Amino acid sequence: MKRLISILTVAAMTTMMFAQSAVELAQQQRELREVQMRMLQMKPSKSAKKEAKALRKEGWQVLAGEISMEQQITRSQLYGQEPMADEEGNSTLRYITELGMSTSGSYNAAYAAARANAMTELASMMKTQLMAVWQAKQDNAQSSSISATTNDKFNQRVAGIVDQSITNAIPVLTIYRTLQNGNFQVLVRLAFDKKELAARLKRQMQQELEDEGDALNEVVDEMMREHL
DSSP states (O other): OHHHHHHHHHHHHHHHHHHHHHHHHHHHHHHHHHHHHHHHHOOOOHHHHHHHHHHHHTTOBOOTTSOOHHHHHHHHHHHHHOEEEOTTSOEEESEEEEEEEEEESSHHHHHHHHHHHHHHHHHHHHHHHHHHHHHHHHHHOSSOOOOHHHHHHHHHHHHHHHHHHGGGOEEEEEEEEEOTTSOEEEEEEEEEEHHHHHHHHHHHHHHHTGGGHHHHHHHHHHIIIIIO
């Protein structure tokens, strides 16, 4: 009987956790849609107009049918300034941005490579920061019950979750120019939602690192607040 109650309790807790995760995901998606709509409705800023003028002199342009370069630069600026509250209620930036550039004989190939480069840089930066904060906490602790196996597990899971999450990065600026040899050079700026990554890290790793759950939350919060 006790075993049955224990199983039912675990099942109920698991169900609640998944339900909460679904609610959090839906909320994040609504917030993201609201942000995207607000960005699209913004008029080009003076600084965006000035930057676009300079870029055009260097041969940069946007694809036909895309929003103007001024609007894209304005959108990029706004994503870089979008605020959110951290776990302590302090204001911090919600998105981090990264540039990627590539040259190829076709626009599509250059774009794909440029976006991949930006994603790789974002992922590498976030994984490095997360692991560094985690390691620093272990080094500074007078005594730590966290084993080497747990450390390895943390690093592996962080890498996996970051790589999965980075696919949701938003292209906020895409421009290209045709070089003298006929190749296409494409520049892409991506914006990545730190809030979404933090929620996913906590949600997915809490079960795996149950004994170190509090420490994990501190690592995630500190990384988001101070290092990104």
